[in-house]
Amino acid sequence: MKKSVFFGTLMAAGLTAGIASATTLEDVKARGVLNCGVNTGLVGFAAPDANGNWSGFDVALCKAVAAAVLGDPTKVKYVPTTGQTRFTALTSGEVDMLARNSTWTFSRDTDLKMDFAGVNYYDGQGFMVRKDSGITSAKELDGASVCIQTGTTTEMNLADYFKANNMTYQPIAVDSNAEGEQQYLAGACDAYTTDASGLAATRAAYADPENHVILPEIISKEPLGPAVRHGDNQWGDIVRWTLFALIAAEEYGITSANIDELAKGTENPEINRILGVDGDLGPMTGLEKDWAVKAIKAGGNYGEIFAATIGESTPIGLARGLNAQWTQGGLMYAPPFR
Incomplete structure (x- = not known):
């Protein structure tokens, strides 16, 4: 009788562990859609048009992640969240990531059990x-x-x-x-x-x-960036390095216009690694070798996204400032792809 109870307990524990082991990446792939928490409507950053089509600086990051993971930037469900509901939406699992003008702070990173995947806009x-x-x-x-x-x-x-x-x-x-x-x-x-x-x-x-x-x-200081749930390191890596791929693409001159040609191979080893020509950076996180190519093609590199959504030629009219590349006096800096 004791043996039966023991093995029954082990079996129940195994089933529970199996259920709990599903990762965000697995969930997104099984669902076929990325659930992305965004602003309720902030022109230039995240706002729907009359037909319900979302666009903006933060929306572009949602699309890039969907493209990297699912191969299609349109496979995104945009979930509008307020300043009060956004973090609950993330921690409860309603959304897979937040791309919603959210400031990276100590308490949010620790007490709210979230991980910020980087900074996509330095603000104040x-x-x-x-x-x-x-x-x-x-x-x-x-x-x-x-x-x-x-x-x-x-x-x-x-x-x-x-x-x-x-x-x-x-x-x-x-x-x-x-x-x-x-x-x-x-x-x-x-x-x-x-x-x-x-x-x-x-x-x-x-x-x-x-x-x-x-x-x-x-x-x-308001370092704004995407956030994911604490504890799923693989998913955090995917969102983080998708952002870095967009930033690095601008630094290395990879654009929506030339990426197909560059993806055939270049003399620059870093570009080749980013675009999956050399190495296996994508498979390291459970993605395809050309994950970054798909992410960058979704809306262009970081500079292209900035210019198209909130830059000086748009009604928002924001200068790059701190959000310029590190080579141009700004803070945008992607770690090495190697």
């Missing part, structure tokens, strides 16, 4: 006010009402900044950028605060963007 918190307010500096916001999204790093940054400068403010809590935009335009707050890139994207969608000013002060 700023303020936007109406031009006719006459305000030209954040130091002039003493006593102002400020619209701020809950569940974000901006709440603590705002409190710290006003305390450090001996100023007071009245917080007007909003759940999403859309609500923040609505409240700000309705005059419910004197200023709107969020990441500077988000302010630029929000202003670009206004009917009168010239009547709104983004103040010069940047009051925080």
